[in-house]
Amino acid sequence: MTRFKRPTRTRTLVALAGVLLMSACGEGRQSVLNPSGRDALLLYDLALVMFVGALVLWLLVGGLFVYVTRINPREMSRGLAEGLIIGGGVLFPVVLLGGLLVYSLPLMQAPREADEGMRVHITAEQWWWRVEYELPDGSRVTSANELRLPVGRRTGLILNAHRVIHAFWVPALGGKADMIPGRETYLSFLPEEAGTYRGQCAEFCGASHALMAFEAVVMEPDDFAAWLDAEAQEATPPQSEEATRGAQVFAREGCGSCHTVRGTQALGKVGPDLTHVGGRVSLGAGILGAEAPDFVNWIAHTESLKPEVAMPSYDHLSPDDLAALAAYLGGLE
Amino acid sequence: MTKINENEDAHEFRSEAVSLWRITFGPLIWAVHFAASYAATALICAKGGAVEGLRLGIGIGTGVALVAIAWLGWQAWRQWDLLCDRDWENDQGTGEDRHQFLGHAAFLLAVVSFIGVSYVALPALLIGTCR
Structure with missing residues (x-):
């Protein structure tokens, strides 16, 4: 038995360490372990207190269990047994949980x-x-x-x-x-x-x-x-020749019936506002970058990039038209 | 069975019938306090009412509930009669054991209800806003 137990335990520890390390991926841009605001910090501290508290409690109870069953297994006096049950089973958890409630409830306000x-x-x-x-x-x-x-x-x-x-x-x-x-x-x-x-x-x-x-x-x-x-401000359409042609493709394909570009004829409210789309960090709600190839990729393959999305894939557009659209949209900064 | 015995049994069963009800009183107070606190909070917060009045009301309600539960617990503790006979189990089928067992159960339920009412009241004590 023991021969099998050790490697399993080691593997579990390695896996747990891996989980902790994984949270460091992407510099913690989407991690509770990288609190960058007051509210996240409160939650981080709360989690830390709870986890460390749970660990201490677990060690105490486990240690007590090992002590009375392995290290010093003898019959207890009635008084000690009653004290353990009432003190350890009722008073201690009530006080501990009460203390945690008093500590954590005010944190809900921030x-x-x-x-x-x-x-x-x-x-x-x-x-x-x-x-x-x-x-x-x-x-x-x-x-x-x-x-x-x-x-x-x-x-x-x-x-x-x-x-x-x-x-x-x-x-x-x-x-x-x-x-x-x-x-x-x-x-x-x-x-x-x-x-x-x-x-x-x-x-x-x-x-x-x-x-x-x-x-x-x-x-x-x-x-x-x-x-x-x-x-x-309203959009300032880019003036390059390709971008101007992109604006024509945008109008011809009816993009403006779903999207708004303020200051132009495009007034649709169904999809995202594109007035300053070129100034954004991502496309497709956080799934693509915001470079020209990303615009082309998104417009031509919308439905495979985001299944069941309302916007159809414009894969019938020629590569030239797509590039022109990308130049237009990317220029709307 | 003689007439006198029957009368004695009838009397004891009647007292135990009351005691059987009594063990539910602790949790019942807890339930009423819980429902009233949550309902009042939901109503007053939804209508944008006075939070301070709400907290005072919950405070008074909690005080009353805790005193009532403590009194029930004290009665049950005396009925259980632990310190006199040091008998935790009361597992014989006798009238006395039944009587003490019900006291035991009522006492434990009163303890749980006391803790429950206290915890339910904590948010009203510690959070002074509806947000």
Whole structure:
């Protein structure tokens, strides 16, 4: 028996170490072990306290068990046995669990705290994110599949969903919240480190659930203000010859009936707003880069890249047309 | 069986019937406290009402529930009568054992209910907002 046990145990340890190491992949862009915001840090500390506490408890109980059954197996006095059962079985867990409750309950407040003057409305679609920044005057700047936040300021996220339930989660920045059709849920983030993090839909929402991600870009407050100013502007179509032809392909193929490019004839609301799509970090809700070949790949193979998505694959377009479209869209910065 | 014996049995069964009810009182108070706290919180938070009033109400309700459960527990503890005879098990089929066993069960249920009510009240004590 023992001969088989050892290697199994070693293998388990190696596997566990591997799991821990894997979390370091991608510099923790999508990891709870890389807390980069106040809320994620609270959750990280909470998990640490719980895990270490559970480990200590496990060692204590296991040690006691080994002590009374192996090291010192003798009959106990009635008083000691009653003390162990009442003290170890009732009083200790009640006090410990009570203490953990008192410690952890107030932690639930931070992620629900009110914003400090900045609110973002996020609506989950199948399978992408409609993102609207609310300006102080109440008007909204529409974007998609990317969340930009200022560092050091609490931003309120007002969450909603279209058709089915989704869940919003940026592990490096904070907790998770359900997104429910017809019902507003709320979460707030206080990012503490500038950087590009990754969010992911965390509630099964259909065929392409796993392909529903987004980039969360945390910026210095000045950079953020400048970015938001630019994002609020209408599109400035790129002027190169190829891009101009791309704009014609865009109009000819009817892209504007689903997508909006503010300042042009394209006013569709079904798909993501493309006014500044060239300035984004990713395409297809976090599944592709944002270079010209990615645009071509996405437009020509939408349905194989994202099964059951509403947008058809435009694989009938010639390579020239696709390249022109990519030049146009990539130029919408 | 004589007339007197029958009367004695009838009297004892009647008292045990009450005691049988009594063991449910602890969990019953817990259930009522739980339902009332959650219902009041849901209603008042949904209507954007006064959180401080809600917390005060839950505080008073919790105090009343805990005192009632403690009293039930004390009664049950006396019925169990552990310290006098040091008898944990009460497993004989006699009237006395039945009586003490029900006290034992009621006492343990009162302990669980006391802990349950305290834990249910903690969020209202520690979180001062509906968010």
